[in-house]
Amino acid sequence: xxxAYYPGCxxxxxxxxxxxxxxxxxxxxxxxxxxxPRWNCCGTVHALAKDDVMHHLAPLRNLLRVExxxxxxxxxxxxxxxxxxxxxxxxxxxxxxxxxxxxxxGKVKESMNNEAAVYSGxxxxxxxxxxxxxHGWDKVSARVNKPLKGLKxxxxxxxxxxxxxxxxxxxxxxxKVFEDLLKSLGAEVVDFGYKQKCCGSYHTxxxxxxxxxxxxxxxxxxxxxxxxxxxxxxxxxxxxxxxRQAEVLKKYPRFGSIPIVYFTQLMAVAFGLGEEETALGxxxxxxxxxxxxxxLI
Amino acid sequence: MSxxxxxxxxxxxxxxxxxxxxxxxxxxxxxxxxxxxxxxxxRGGFCGACATVYRKKGSYKLLGALACQKIVEDGMIIAQIPxxxxxxxxxxxxxxxxxxxxxxxYYPEIARCLACNTCTKACPQDIMVMDYVQAALRGDxxxxxxxxxDCLSCGLCAMRCPAEIVPYHIGQLARRLESKYIEGPxxxxxxxxxxxxxxxxxxxxxxxxxxxxxxxxxxxxxxxxRIK
Amino acid sequence: xxxxxxxxxxxxxxxxLSGENIDLxxxxxxxxxxxxxxxxxxxxxxxxxxxxxxxLEDALATKTIWVCTTCFNCEVRCPRGIDIAxxxxxxxxxxxxxxxxxxxxxxxxxxxLRTLPQVAIISSLRKLTA
Numbered sequence: 263x264x265x266a267y268y269p270g271c272x273x274x275x276x277x278x279x280x281x282x283x284x285x286x287x288x289x290x291x292x293x294x295x296x297x298x299p300r301w302n303c304c305g306t307v308h309a310l311a312k313d314d315v316m317h318h319l320a321p322l323r324n325l326l327r328v329e330x331x332x333x334x335x336x337x338x339x340x341x342x343x344x345x346x347x348x349x350x351x352x353x354x355x356x357x358x359x360x361x362x363x364x365x366x367x368g369k370v371k372e373s374m375n376n377e378a379a380v381y382s383g384x385x386x387x388x389x390x391x392x393x394x395x396x397h398g399w400d401k402v403s404a405r406v407n408k409p410l411k412g413l414k415x416x417x418x419x420x421x422x423x424x425x426x427x428x429x430x431x432x433x434x435x436x437x438k439v440f441e442d443l444l445k446s447l448g449a450e451v452v453d454f455g456y457k458q459k460c461c462g463s464y465h466t467x468x469x470x471x472x473x474x475x476x477x478x479x480x481x482x483x484x485x486x487x488x489x490x491x492x493x494x495x496x497x498x499x500x501x502x503x504x505x506r507q508a509e510v511l512k513k514y515p516r517f518g519s520i521p522i523v524y525f526t527q528l529m530a531v532a533f534g535l536g537e538e539e540t541a542l543g544x545x546x547x548x549x550x551x552x553x554x555x556x557x558l559i
Numbered sequence: 560m561s562x563x564x565x566x567x568x569x570x571x572x573x574x575x576x577x578x579x580x581x582x583x584x585x586x587x588x589x590x591x592x593x594x595x596x597x598x599x600x601x602r603g604g605f606c607g608a609c610a611t612v613y614r615k616k617g618s619y620k621l622l623g624a625l626a627c628q629k630i631v632e633d634g635m636i637i638a639q640i641p642x643x644x645x646x647x648x649x650x651x652x653x654x655x656x657x658x659x660x661x662x663x664x665y666y667p668e669i670a671r672c673l674a675c676n677t678c679t680k681a682c683p684q685d686i687m688v689m690d691y692v693q694a695a696l697r698g699d700x701x702x703x704x705x706x707x708x709d710c711l712s713c714g715l716c717a718m719r720c721p722a723e724i725v726p727y728h729i730g731q732l733a734r735r736l737e738s739k740y741i742e743g744p745x746x747x748x749x750x751x752x753x754x755x756x757x758x759x760x761x762x763x764x765x766x767x768x769x770x771x772x773x774x775x776x777x778x779x780x781x782x783x784x785r786i787k
Numbered sequence: 788x789x790x791x792x793x794x795x796x797x798x799x800x801x802x803x804l805s806g807e808n809i810d811l812x813x814x815x816x817x818x819x820x821x822x823x824x825x826x827x828x829x830x831x832x833x834x835x836x837x838x839x840x841x842x843l844e845d846a847l848a849t850k851t852i853w854v855c856t857t858c859f860n861c862e863v864r865c866p867r868g869i870d871i872a873x874x875x876x877x878x879x880x881x882x883x884x885x886x887x888x889x890x891x892x893x894x895x896x897x898x899x900l901r902t903l904p905q906v907a908i909i910s911s912l913r914k915l916t917a
Binding site: 271274275276300301302303305316317319320323373374376377 | 658659660672673674675676680689690693696697698699721
């Protein structure tokens with residue numbers, strides 16, 4: 263199955279491990295993630311102001327590229343899979359705005375009218391977790407040759423994967439798609455109350471102490487619930503919960519560090535893929551000691 | 560006078576002039592009596608000094624061109640941009656890495672790119688400006704260098720960008736990084752330099768130094784031209 | 788802080804820009820209860836909505852609107868279906884569109900620009916600069 267895949271800027275630069283592991287793990291399931299030959303930054307956040315047209319151009323342009331891919335026979339359907347939760351949210355919301363607000367769609371088309379093509383609105387945006395759910399958890403389990411036995415993982419959804427209502431990959435009140443994925447890999451799923459609490463998002467740039475507070479709260483809760491590792495689906499969450507642990511330790515000296523990984527990296531480990539595919543050397547803190555201890559790598 | 564005597568009407572800085580139809584915008588402005596003290600350079604479409612914006616009567620479109628290349632059209636309303644204000648950051652290419660964060664370090668405003676494509680529309684060289692800025696943003700330095708190759712730093716893109724990015728600085732940095740770190744040193748140049756240092760051409764040069772002017776001129780005119 | 792007829796224009800602008808009917812809010816406080824950033828705020832989100840309802844431009848001078856992370860927890864919790872995060876965005880836009888930058892790129896060191904994930908730099912610029 264050939265499906266269009268939108269990586270986003272961060273997955274090509276500071277979060278390469280997410281991109282590498284996702285492509286390898288998906289390929290192992292027969293899902294070929296194909297990047298558009300030409301794409302641009304989606305803008306990371308959805309333009310909420312009702313009169314805004316300009317900020318929709320970036321995400322919609324990417325969807326246009328996906329349409330072109332389908333027309334050129336590079337992919338099977340007019341569908342795009344995103345990995346970064348922020349990209350997923352932005353692409354999906356702009357798509358929705360374009361398809362429900364004909365006035366806005368008209369304005370967008372006008373500002374693109376002397377370019378080669380104009381977006382028709384026909385592309386579906388989904389997150390890899392949805393793609394896997396549709397593919398079937400049994401198929402995912404069938405591919406596992408190194409079940410993550412004894413690994414206590416807490417799924418961390420963050421915000422933009424589930425909210426606002428109508429955009430989420432699952433119910434905002436009681437989601438289970440991430441848990442289902444981890445179960446299909448054989449891991450011991452640890453549910454905890456802060457799995458949807460915001461990590462601080464973009465405040466990590468100018469207010470890292472605030473992110474440290476939120477990170478401390480989220481991760482100590484996860485640990486209290488019994489988690490040894492936290493899995494995430496967003497490079498900003500991974501940075502805020504992972505790299506920023508150094509900031510947490512500065513404020514809370516008794517904080518116990520806990521490894522943060524992308525769910526696709528756990529997939530790659532469970533599928534028995536190599537070091538290049540699991541790309542575990544790029545995460546901070548290093549998850550490898552724990553995984554070695556569990557006999558998983 | 561043009562070959563067939565045809566004239567067109569143009570407006571320079573708001574004032575109406577009737578000029579021959581086959582002149583370039585630059586020649587037409589000079590025909591109309593303007594003297595270029597800034598905004599003119601090589602007059603050959605290579606230096607980027609004559610960046611010009613114009614509209615045509617009856618159309619809202621704001622277009623960009625190089626005055627020395629573009630032929631006038633009836634109804635053109637012209638203004639020049641002799642200088643596009645920008646700050647080129649100081650860096651030592653030898654200290655840098657060919658990756659996205661290098662661009663973010665020196666030109667962090669690149670993160671504001673809206674992918675609106677206004678820069679591409681403004682470019683008189685038909686460069687895919689938005690694409691090369693986006694390529695730099697996602698760390699594809701080779702692509703950014705390749706796409707920005709024809710850039711003359713004329714400044715039209717920078718004047719129009721709503722995110723206040725100066726694309727030509729990005730292109731320049733990309734090309735410098737690409738040639739140093741991705742292309743690498745050019746083998747044939749290094750080889751020739753080594754040959755020169757070894758003294759391979761010393762005898763020939765010594766001989767030529769002794770020649771008188773007519774002999775030298777003859778040698779030059781009858782030289783063997785090998786075009787590969 | 789007594790509302791006057793002139794304040795209605797501000798209120799209409801907020802409703803227009805956000806597309807949210809802030810008149811529906813009955814001050815239950817569920818949004819404030821779920822907000823992760825209340826400790827950094829000077830006014831609770833529900834209070835800021837109240838200010839907007841009353842047409843008070845004081846809402847634009849709060850620290851609250853800048854500290855919001857647009858996590859949409861409030862939108863999910865609101866029993867009246869108001870997207871409070873959207874209202875916060877429209878309040879920010881009313882200030883930003885007057886050429887105001889909440890943050891400046893010059894505050895970032897070379898080290899930070901080299902190591903921060905792009906999604907963080909891009910989103911903070913989108914949210915907090917003109």
